[in-house]
Amino acid sequence: MNLTNELVAAHLEEIGVLMRLAGENDFRASAFDRAARTIESLDSPVANLIEQQKLTDVKGIGKSIAEDIYALAETGEIPVLSDLRERVPDDLKEWLRISGLGPKKIYKIHHELGITTLDELKEKCADGSVAGLSGMGKKSAEKILKSIEWLEQFGERCLLNEADEIASALYQDLKQLSGVEEISVAGSLRRWKETIGDIDILIGADSDHASAIFDVFTQNEHVVEVLGRGDTKSSVRTDQGRQVDLRIVSPKEFPAALMYFTGSKEHNVVMRQRARDRNLSLNEYGLFKLDSGGNTDFDQPVKYDSEKDIYAELDLAWVPPELREDRGEFAWFEKNDSISLLEHDDIRGVLHAHSTWSDGKYSVEQMARACIERGYTYLGLTDHSQTAAYAGGLKPDDVKRQWDEVDQINEKLSEEGHVFTIFKGIESDILSNGNLDYDDKLLEGFDFVIASIHSGLEMSRDKMMARFKAAIEHPATRIVGHPTGRLLLQRGGSDIDLNQLIEWAAEHNTAIEINANPRRLDLDWRWGQKARDCGLQTAICPDAHTTKGIDDIRYGVQIARKGWFEKQRVLSTYTAKELKDWFNS
DNA sequence: GCCGTTTTCGGCCCGACTGTTTTCAGTCG
Numbered sequence: 305m306n307l308t309n310e311l312v313a314a315h316l317e318e319i320g321v322l323m324r325l326a327g328e329n330d331f332r333a334s335a336f337d338r339a340a341r342t343i344e345s346l347d348s349p350v351a352n353l354i355e356q357q358k359l360t361d362v363k364g365i366g367k368s369i370a371e372d373i374y375a376l377a378e379t380g381e382i383p384v385l386s387d388l389r390e391r392v393p394d395d396l397k398e399w400l401r402i403s404g405l406g407p408k409k410i411y412k413i414h415h416e417l418g419i420t421t422l423d424e425l426k427e428k429c430a431d432g433s434v435a436g437l438s439g440m441g442k443k444s445a446e447k448i449l450k451s452i453e454w455l456e457q458f459g460e461r462c463l464l465n466e467a468d469e470i471a472s473a474l475y476q477d478l479k480q481l482s483g484v485e486e487i488s489v490a491g492s493l494r495r496w497k498e499t500i501g502d503i504d505i506l507i508g509a510d511s512d513h514a515s516a517i518f519d520v521f522t523q524n525e526h527v528v529e530v531l532g533r534g535d536t537k538s539s540v541r542t543d544q545g546r547q548v549d550l551r552i553v554s555p556k557e558f559p560a561a562l563m564y565f566t567g568s569k570e571h572n573v574v575m576r577q578r579a580r581d582r583n584l585s586l587n588e589y590g591l592f593k594l595d596s597g598g599n600t601d602f603d604q605p606v607k608y609d610s611e612k613d614i615y616a617e618l619d620l621a622w623v624p625p626e627l628r629e630d631r632g633e634f635a636w637f638e639k640n641d642s643i644s645l646l647e648h649d650d651i652r653g654v655l656h657a658h659s660t661w662s663d664g665k666y667s668v669e670q671m672a673r674a675c676i677e678r679g680y681t682y683l684g685l686t687d688h689s690q691t692a693a694y695a696g697g698l699k700p701d702d703v704k705r706q707w708d709e710v711d712q713i714n715e716k717l718s719e720e721g722h723v724f725t726i727f728k729g730i731e732s733d734i735l736s737n738g739n740l741d742y743d744d745k746l747l748e749g750f751d752f753v754i755a756s757i758h759s760g761l762e763m764s765r766d767k768m769m770a771r772f773k774a775a776i777e778h779p780a781t782r783i784v785g786h787p788t789g790r791l792l793l794q795r796g797g798s799d800i801d802l803n804q805l806i807e808w809a810a811e812h813n814t815a816i817e818i819n820a821n822p823r824r825l826d827l828d829w830r831w832g833q834k835a836r837d838c839g840l841q842t843a844i845c846p847d848a849h850t851t852k853g854i855d856d857i858r859y860g861v862q863i864a865r866k867g868w869f870e871k872q873r874v875l876s877t878y879t880a881k882e883l884k885d886w887f888n889s
Numbered sequence: 890g891c892c893g894t895t896t897t898c899g900g901c902c903c904g905a906c907t908g909t910t911t912t913c914a915g916t917c918g
Contacts, residue, residue, distance in 0.1 A: 331901055335890035366891050404907090406916050441909060491918080504918080534906055549918080551905095564903090569918065576902040587903055600903085 307377055308801065309343050309350045315382060316340035316369070322388035324407035325396050325414075338364045341570065345631045347834045349803065351377075393420040401460050403451045403547070404444070412437060426452060458545025460501060463792060464859055465822040467493050467500035470546055474505060474524060478550075481520055483513025485555040490565035494625045496862035498825045499792055503548040504565050508558035511535075521550050557589045559611050564588035570630035571623075578618040578634075591617055626866040632833055645865045646844075650877040653682035654854055656731065656754055656785070656817060656845030661706050662687035663695040665850045668706070669713050672726050674851035676717070682880045685710065686729040686754050689741035695758075700746055703730070707749070725880040727751040727887075731785055736760045736767075738774025740781065747780040752887045754817065754845075756785030757798070765799045772800065776808050782887055783843055783875075784809060786819040786826040794823070802831050810838035813889065815875055817845040818867070820860025821853070832867025842867075843875040 320336035323329075342364045343350055353359050354377045359370035372382045399410045399422070414420060416437055417428050428434050429445040471489050479487050486508030492500050509517060518538045522530045531539040531547065539549045553561040564572065565588070579586035584593060585600040591614060593604035608614050612622040621637040624645060636643065654675050658664030664671065668685060675683045687706070688697040698706060710726050717724050731754045732741045740747055740755060747753060755775040763771070775781050787805060788797025809816050816835075819826050827835070827842065835842070844860035846853055857876075864874060871877050878886060 329890085332890050334901080338891085364891070368890060404916070408915060439909065439914070443908060447908090502918080532906065537905060539906095565918075567918070569902095572918090573902060580902080585903080589904090 307351050307354065307373075309346055309803075312350050312373055312376065313340040313344035315376060315385060316343065316372075319372075319382070319385050319388060321397060321400070322385070322392045325392045325400075325410060326388060327407070327411045335364075335366075336369065339369050341630070345830070345833070347803070347837055395420045395422065398422055399425065401455060402448060404447045405451075409440070409444075412439070422452065454541065454545055459793060461499040461793060462544070462546060463822045464493075464496070464498060464500060464825070464862075465856075466544065467503055467546065470526070470542055470544060470548070471503050471505065473526065474503075474521070474548060477524055478505065478507065478517065478521065481513075481517055483509045483517065485509055486558045488562055490551075490562060491549075491567060494566045495568060495628055496626050496859075496866050498828070498863065501547075503546055505548065505550050506558070506562055506565050507550065507552045508555035508561075509552055510554060511552075514552045517552060518550070553588070559608060560586075560590040560614060561588045563611050563614060566625050566628060568629050571628040571633070574630055574634060575618060578620075582618065584617070586614070586618075590614075624865065626862065627868070629866075631830070632868075643868070644870045646861055646869050646871050646874050646877070648858065648861050650871045650874070651680070651844060651857060651861065652877055652879060653680045653684065653883070654846060654848070654857070655684035655727075655729075655783070655843045655876055656686050656819070657683060657848040657854065658687050658731075659685060661702065662692070662697055663849060668709055668726065669716075670851060671848070671854075672713060672717065672724065674854055676722055676724055678854060680854075681723060682725040682727060682883065684727040684729045684752065684883075686731040688758075689730055689732040691733040691735060691741050692731075692758055697733070697741075698730070700742060703742070703746060703749075725884075727880075727883070729754060731756050732780075733758055734771050734775040736763070736771065738771040740775065740778055744780070747778075750780065751884070752782040753780045754783045754785045755781045757789055761789045761798045763798070765801065768798050768800045769804060772805055773808060776805075776812050776814050781814055783815045783817050783845075785817055785845070786824050786847070787816055788826050788828070790826055791823050792825065797826065802827075803834055806831060806834050806838050806840050810835075810840045813841075815841040815843050817843045818860050818864050818869075819845050819847050820856040820858075820863070821847045822856060822859050825859065825863050827867070829863050829867035832869065835873075836868050839873070841873050841875060842869055845876075 316336045317340040320333045323333040342362060359365050359373055360367060376382050396410055396414055399405055413434060417433055419425060419428055429449045434440055434445040435442045471493055484507055488506050490506045491504030493503055518533060521538060522540055526542040527540045528543050529541040531541060537551050539547055541547055551565060576586045584591050591606040592600045592602055595601040606617055615622050621641045623633050623637050627633040657671055659668045659671055672683050688695040690697045690699050707728050710728050714726050728751045730750050734755050734757045790797030816827050844857055844864060846856040848854045875883060
């Protein structure tokens with residue numbers, strides 16, 4: 305059995321979840337969580353470690369979990385998981401998504417009322433059975449019902465752009481209030497995760513202003529429900545179904561609080577452990593010495609003025625928020641003062657955009673002018689190829705007419721004094737046999753080809769990889785488009801071996817795009833370390849179908865940063881001349 | 890379940906808030 309890292313991680317993670325639901329020791333469950341994340345972020349195949357019987361060399365994998373993985377490799381299953389699956393109904397996992405319900409309460413409700421489905425849970429909340437359980441009450445039952453309603457209407461998470469819009473509006477609203485000395489978005493939005501659950505906003509203000517600030521927050525026009533309100537924290541639900549948490553701390557404590565509320569949880573756990581190792585305690589108010597009993601001594605604070613100071617106390621350089629995922633940042637920032645990551649201003653041009661020739665909404669000229677307005681110096685036009693009939697893909701004759709039009713517009717723009725180039729590209733379908741979508745002669749005429757899969761996404765892993773291999777080996781292919789084909793919150797991607805794909809692409813001097821459309825963000829940032837090790841090139845591709853779609857580049861830049869991409873490995877930072885040379889290299 | 894140059898056993902990150910309680914467990918981030 306060929307075990308992938310993702311598959312092993314998924315098994316371990318499921319054990320962790322089911323253990324909690326089965327009411328078992330939380331630390332034990334956490335050990336499986338940690339092991340899952342470790343395996344997932346390995347940049348070599350776990351299969352090698354299995355073969356060499358070296359699993360326990362990996363930190364966080366002990367004898368017991370190693371044996372579980374060996375069992376998985378040999379028999380295809382893990383006894384402890386099989387056992388858990390029998391004991392814990394699958395439906396209960398769904399309940400974890402309900403806010404206010406954790407493993408303990410789920411365990412209690414399931415056991416004492418003998419129910420497993422979401423519908424049964426709704427019934428028992430409505431008829432008073434849940435309220436009758438010890439430790440639960442009428443309010444708990446109401447909260448559960450309400451939370452299920454929200455969940456069914458809006459889902460658990462939203463796309464990055466939606467969260468970004470909600471947060472920006474609230475940020476603007478709060479920023480100007482009197483007493484607000486510091487304000488920042490925190491949480492997963494500050495870390496630019498690809499999807500967002502709750503939105504976190506942090507304010508530094510003296511406590512006598514807090515009440516007035518919370519008043520404005522809870523009375524914002526988009527707020528439909530106030531979920532909670534204390535002296536330092538308030539949570540609301542907006543009309544788009546998102547929960548927003550606002551924390552107010554004193555300006556002095558702002559840096560520590562910002563670090564704390566930015567997370568990730570995993571990053572914070574390591575930070576606190578590092579503090580403990582240095583006889584300190586880290587919390588949202590700062591760093592403190594430990595007293596003789598090993599407890600936080602709030603009378604002995606360590607002075608700091610910024611996040612940077614706090615990292616420095618723990619022998620680390622400042623970690624950009626995007627990298628705070630406990631995926632290698634500690635090793636890096638122990639040894640290095642900083643990291644050179646792609647910046648927004650580095651982007652010089654737009655690669656991957658559609659026009660009215662296929663399924664875009666604007667003409668080539670309109671798209672080009674929109675790029676110019678935004679200060680970009682080239683447009684890599686890539687309409688769909690002929691097989692994408694649903695998207696108005698170009699027949700060979702269309703291609704030649706489009707080339708003529710591009711020549712004319714290039715000339716016209718040049719006459720107007722613009723230093724701007726439209727590159728003749730195509731987003732060629734990778735057919736099921738791995739061929740590109742035109743004959744070689746026509747393909748040669750393009751400045752560059754983005755090769756993407758749009759159909760047959762469900763093929764087996766082996767067949768998908770054979771398709772990609774053939775496409776990458778084709779001399780015309782310069783960029784691989786949205787490799788997994790996932791649509792965030794809608795459908796998962798194809799089953800492919802991304803580690804292998806990255807190796808192949810890097811070997812053939814072919815780039816893999818970071819599709820910047822917030823529904824895709826594919827290549828996923830989690831493969832950033834592998835890409836870095838292989839020297840893979842990428843491009844920030846808005847996949848724009850409208851002029852406004854060009855602005856999605858900003859999400860792509862953030863994801864590239866999150867994937868540890870530096871400027872030199874991003875084609876979109878090249879000048880038109882450099883890019884042309886690279887296309888022909 | 891994992892880990893350890895103070896430890897092979899006994900820890901494992903920490904505080905706010907809520908709802909249920911009369912002192913705290915569970916959830917959340």
